[in-house]
Amino acid sequence: xxxxxxxxxxxxxxxxxxxxxxxxxxxxxxxxxxxxxxxxxxxxxxxxxxxxxxxxxxxxxxxxxxxxxxxxxxxxxxxxxxxxxxxxxxxxxxxxxxxxxxxxxxxxxxxxxxxxxxxxxxxxxxxxxxxxxxxxxxxxxxxxxxxxxxxxxxxxxxxxxxxxxxxxxxxxxxxxxxxxxxxxxxxxxxxxxxxxxxxxxxxxxxxxxxxxxxxxxxxxxxxxxxxxxxxxxxxxxxxxxxxxxxxxxxxxxxxxxxxxxxxxxxxxxxxxxxxxxxxxxxxxxxxxxxxxxxxxxxxxxxxxxxxxxxxxxxxxxxxxxxxxxxxxxxxxxxxxxxxxxxxxxxxxxxxxxxxxxxxxxxxxxxxxxxxxxxxxxxxxxxxxxxxxxxxxxxxxxxxxxxxxxxxxxxxxxxxxxxxxxxxxxxxxxxxxxxxxxxxxxxxxxxxxxxxxxxxxxxxxxxxxxxxxxxxxxxxxxxxxxxxxxxxxxxxxxxxxxxxxx
Amino acid sequence: xxxxxxxxxxxxxxxxxxxxxxxxxxxxxxxxxxxxxxxxxxxxxxxxxxxxxxxxxxxxxxxxxxxxxxxxxxxxxxxxxxxxxxxxxxxxxxxxxxxxxxxxxxxxxxxxxxxxxxxxxxxxxxxxxxxxxxxxxxxxxxxxxxxxxxxxxxxxxxxxxxxxxxxxxxxxxxxxxxxxxxxxxxxxxxxxxxxxxxxxxxxxxxxxxxxxxxxxxxxxxxxxxxxxxxxxxxxxxxxxxxxxxxxxxxxxxxxxxxxxxxxxxxxxxxxxxxxxxxxxxxxxxxxxxxxxxxxxxxxxxxxxxxxxxxxxxxxxxx
Numbered sequence: 081x082x083x084x085x086x087x088x089x090x091x092x093x094x095x096x097x098x099x100x101x102x103x104x105x106x107x108x109x110x111x112x113x114x115x116x117x118x119x120x121x122x123x124x125x126x127x128x129x130x131x132x133x134x135x136x137x138x139x140x141x142x143x144x145x146x147x148x149x150x151x152x153x154x155x156x157x158x159x160x161x162x163x164x165x166x167x168x169x170x171x172x173x174x175x176x177x178x179x180x181x182x183x184x185x186x187x188x189x190x191x192x193x194x195x196x197x198x199x200x201x202x203x204x205x206x207x208x209x210x211x212x213x214x215x216x217x218x219x220x221x222x223x224x225x226x227x228x229x230x231x232x233x234x235x236x237x238x239x240x241x242x243x244x245x246x247x248x249x250x251x252x253x254x255x256x257x258x259x260x261x262x263x264x265x266x267x268x269x270x271x272x273x274x275x276x277x278x279x280x281x282x283x284x285x286x287x288x289x290x291x292x293x294x295x296x297x298x299x300x301x302x303x304x305x306x307x308x309x310x311x312x313x314x315x316x317x318x319x320x321x322x323x324x325x326x327x328x329x330x331x332x333x334x335x336x337x338x339x340x341x342x343x344x345x346x347x348x349x350x351x352x353x354x355x356x357x358x359x360x361x362x363x364x365x366x367x368x369x370x371x372x373x374x375x376x377x378x379x380x381x382x383x384x385x386x387x388x389x390x391x392x393x394x395x396x397x398x399x400x401x402x403x404x405x406x407x408x409x410x411x412x413x414x415x416x417x418x419x420x421x422x423x424x425x426x427x428x429x430x431x432x433x434x435x436x437x438x439x440x441x442x443x444x445x446x447x448x449x450x451x452x453x454x455x456x457x458x459x460x461x462x463x464x465x466x467x468x469x470x471x472x473x474x475x476x477x478x479x480x481x482x483x484x485x486x487x488x489x490x491x492x493x494x495x496x497x498x499x500x501x502x503x504x505x506x507x508x509x510x511x512x513x514x515x516x517x518x519x520x521x522x523x524x525x526x527x528x529x530x531x532x533x534x535x536x537x538x539x540x541x542x543x544x545x546x547x548x549x550x551x552x553x554x555x556x557x558x559x560x561x562x563x564x565x566x567x568x569x570x571x572x573x574x575x576x577x578x579x580x581x
Numbered sequence: 582x583x584x585x586x587x588x589x590x591x592x593x594x595x596x597x598x599x600x601x602x603x604x605x606x607x608x609x610x611x612x613x614x615x616x617x618x619x620x621x622x623x624x625x626x627x628x629x630x631x632x633x634x635x636x637x638x639x640x641x642x643x644x645x646x647x648x649x650x651x652x653x654x655x656x657x658x659x660x661x662x663x664x665x666x667x668x669x670x671x672x673x674x675x676x677x678x679x680x681x682x683x684x685x686x687x688x689x690x691x692x693x694x695x696x697x698x699x700x701x702x703x704x705x706x707x708x709x710x711x712x713x714x715x716x717x718x719x720x721x722x723x724x725x726x727x728x729x730x731x732x733x734x735x736x737x738x739x740x741x742x743x744x745x746x747x748x749x750x751x752x753x754x755x756x757x758x759x760x761x762x763x764x765x766x767x768x769x770x771x772x773x774x775x776x777x778x779x780x781x782x783x784x785x786x787x788x789x790x791x792x793x794x795x796x797x798x799x800x801x802x803x804x805x806x807x808x809x810x811x812x813x814x815x816x817x818x819x820x821x822x823x824x825x826x827x828x829x830x831x832x833x834x835x836x837x838x839x840x841x842x843x844x845x846x847x848x849x850x851x852x853x854x855x856x857x858x859x860x861x862x863x864x865x866x867x868x869x870x871x872x873x874x875x876x877x878x879x880x881x882x883x884x885x886x887x888x889x890x891x892x893x894x895x896x897x898x899x
Contacts, residue, residue: 388786412788426786429779431846440776441787443769452767494787 369548485516691803740816778845
């Protein structure tokens with residue numbers, strides 16, 4: 081391997097969002113033909129870093145050198161032209177075009193008459209697939225391919241567009257064991273062709289199999305870049321989690337130790353492929369944390385309990401009585417509420433006023449003989465605004481114009497009027513600033529103290545530990561572990577990372 | 582600071598985009614009262630309102646459909662069928678029963694449209710394109726292709742009579758606007774309609790029976806088309822199977838000119854009425870000025886594009 085200048089050099093890259101420093105002066109060097117892993121917990125800044133490199137985000141400051149030239153991409157398309165290709169979890173192929181059409185999209189060869197030169201393209205396709213040992217049917221439509229094959233098509237597309245550097249964002253997330261093996265073989269093939277790879281993942285097992293070096297991010301800071309040979313998994317986990325932070329996050333609220341009343345019980349809940357037989361109990365006044373990686377089935381579980389999706393089998397009990405939940409409306413009637421993960425898509429009607437969002441699930445309470453009473457409605461909305469300290473210009477503000485944290489509070493407050501027995505919160509602090517996060521934690525604890533059973537779902541382990549009385553770890557659609565108060569972040573992280581593949 | 586002014590700007594933008602149509606309408610009226618003497622005279626006002634009544638009644642239904650996130654181009658055909666039936670059925674029953682039955686038939690076709698979109702998941706414009714064609718066919722089948730004529734004078738009163746100095750169709754229009762505006766802004770149905778048009782999944786996850794209310798908006802669309810059909814028949818005193826062609830487009834145009842969001846969620850029946858009046862007045866003035874009908878089409882199209890463009894572009898900016 082040549083050891084001259086690095087292919088990609090990032091110097092003091094800084095990126096902030098309103099209220100958050102997402103990346104603080106990150107340095108990164110990637111050599112030619114290197115497989116470089118980027119690891120860190122959710123929210124550590126991995127995605128922000130790659131998006132800033134390829135120009136999907138505008139960086140605040142810092143410099144990027146690629147192939148010995150200073151670059152400042154305005155868009156991923158520009159980066160792609162220059163030889164940096166990013167492969168995300170969701171593919172960016174056109175489903176109705178064939179494999180070969182997708183691969184050569186934007187790099188077609190033409191005959192002198194301006195007609196696409198199929199022969200030449202096919203020749204080129206054969207050369208490159210032979211070189212890498214791929215077997216694909218070039219004339220199949222992409223929509224008919226499996227996820228793994230689609231990944232291959234994306235890699236081929238990158239190569240045809242002369243990529244020297246390929247970023248892979250959690251490429252194994254939806255692959256089977258065999259497919260992962262195949263991908264790894266291809267990665268080493270790419271490596272021997274002097275192509276560099278930045279490999280982003282949660283799964284340390286994979287990292288140690290394929291990466292030459294590892295860069296660890298935590299809370300927007302670069303902790304270190306280490307050679308894979310010089311460290312072990314334990315060490316990397318410690319770097320990801322951080323020794324000092326551990327104490328800050330284990331400062332506990334006084335939770336309920338014993339269960340006074342089982343409010344929610346689910347038995348053998350199933351909806352393939354993401355929920356594969358889940359059973360648990362949750363008590364009044366308890367915050368039950370559910371931790372796990374993205375794709376572990378957390379969101380799917382919450383949607384099943386809430387009746388947003390239909391379960392294949394299983395039974396839900398409320399106060400020890402079996403209940404049939406076929407729709408969200410049924411769930412609401414049983415006292416179950418859900419604050420969904422994607423508040424803009426699933427929780428709020430952004431174009432409508434705040435008060436209309438707040439009273440939507442409880443319109444009954446503001447009806448007088450079937451007619452909405454504006455004074456009642458405003459009063460309820462005002463009360464909600466005060467209770468959760470929603471910062472707004474008034475009840476008639478259009479919800480779209482609130483900040484993320486305040487929107488999230490609206491998404492929570494609309495359920496409080498229903499006086500839920502069970503409140504499920506799916507990633508309630510996602511995409512909001514630190515201060516709003518703390519406020520959400522306090523709201524969660526206050527509701528629990530008032531006797532509400534809270535299911536707190538999050539892929540950020542520190543916050544799960546911070547707010548929960550009890551923690552279930554979800555992995556591949558089943559519960560793998562249960563932790564009680566006093567558990568450390570490291571223990572939980574370790575279980576999560578080891579249990580997944 | 583910059584962020585603040587930006588937000589203020591957005592608020593003003595919002596205010597203008599919501600009420601802009603009212604300003605334009607008033608401005609136009611003032612302008613026309615200078616240009617055209619007698620524009621604000623009682624007979625002319627009555628004339629404009631009466632001309633607006635049929636489309637106006639229909640457009641109330643269209644407003645509900647669009648607020649709920651749907652679209653319905655079958656209402657023009659439905660007007661023809663229901664108008665013909667309201668006359669034809671009088672051979673078999675008292676006219677008042679015929680009127681009642683026709684309203685129910687309108688609602689049933691509306692239900693069918695709603696069912697096709699909510700349950701079968703056919704895109705609304707395609708579903709109602711299908712039913713538009715079917716219903717037009719039914720109108721031909723029902724009439725045998727010939728005009729039908731109104732005979733009962735009591736029935737004719739609906740379209741041609743007066744209540745005091747005011748033509749009866751105007752009375753119907755105003756009562757309907759007030760009633761449906763109230764339903765839209767002060768009842769569960771109205772609120773849920775705009776919630777599901779604004780974000781169907783969020784409404785569903787808030788415990789709203791979205792399919793039910795989605796279908797109900799189409800039922801209102803069908804019901805109001807039938808009511809427009811009854812007024813049409815009783816006003817013109819004859820119905821051909823070709824009646825109401827293009828009315829659906831006028832109703833949609835008035836609705837969007839009135840500021841109802843094309844993608845659903847927000848809108849108002851009163852503003853739709855202003856949209857209807859605006860289109861009528863423009864046609865009215867063009868006729869007074871002797872401008873050819875061909876030009877009127879071009880201008881009308883341009884107005885629709887500006888109104889909708891304003892709405893969609895301001896959304897895009899956000």
